[in-house]
Amino acid sequence: MQIQVFDTEQQIASAVSAILLKQIREKPQSVLGFATGSSPVATYQKLIEAHENDGADFSKVTTFNLDEYCDLAQSDPHSYYSFMREQLFEKAGFDYSRVHFLTADTADHESVCRAYRAEIERCGGIDIQLLGIGRNGHIGFNEPSDRFSDGPFMVELAPSTLEANARFFETGKPPRYALTMGIGDIMAAKKILLIATGESKANAIRAMVKGDVTPQCPASVLQTHPDVTVFLDRASARLL
């Protein structure tokens, strides 16, 4: 696991976007795994700028998002699909026929999950997976638990996650359930880039980097992946 510490969020965004842009220059048909939350937003902005100002072409890129809330239509403004449309896809010229989401507004979760994994494999696997991290060490929506998950599955969100994500909902109440890629899916990515900023992530970062590899801190599994780079600001790196 390689750790890089930066002074500002903008510097993190420049470093991460440079890696993603190099990837799509070298392989225009790359498969990218995307994350939601605040952490990747500045990076997405850099990708939009590269598209608008330097002609970066995302039209052949295939994408898989990590997770989606259950019981929200894709068109719901709170869905992660809407988030990605707004924060990246619409402004950077992605081709929606290559955009994949765990469509969580369906009763048949199991076949959605099976089909998602099969589709990732059919596309040749994920070249670069972008990650944030939850305050409790979750990645995607893999909450602390007794075992590492494998493929995509439906999860009941932890109280600390509901609390952390309440800010995105006027009601203050996110849906309790979500579909997420499993740890096995994330670990199968060829390269992983994880972004964390702010004091509230410091404990999770310490557990991820220095703690035991345990499903009680799902991100700790990344210690065993051969190609992970972690991008931190000073506050999130404070306990290292």
Ligand code: GLP
């Ligand atoms: C959510 C997402 C995660 C994300 C995490 C951190 O729960 N499911 O993929 O990494 O929050 O979010 P933020 O970047 O807003 O702190």
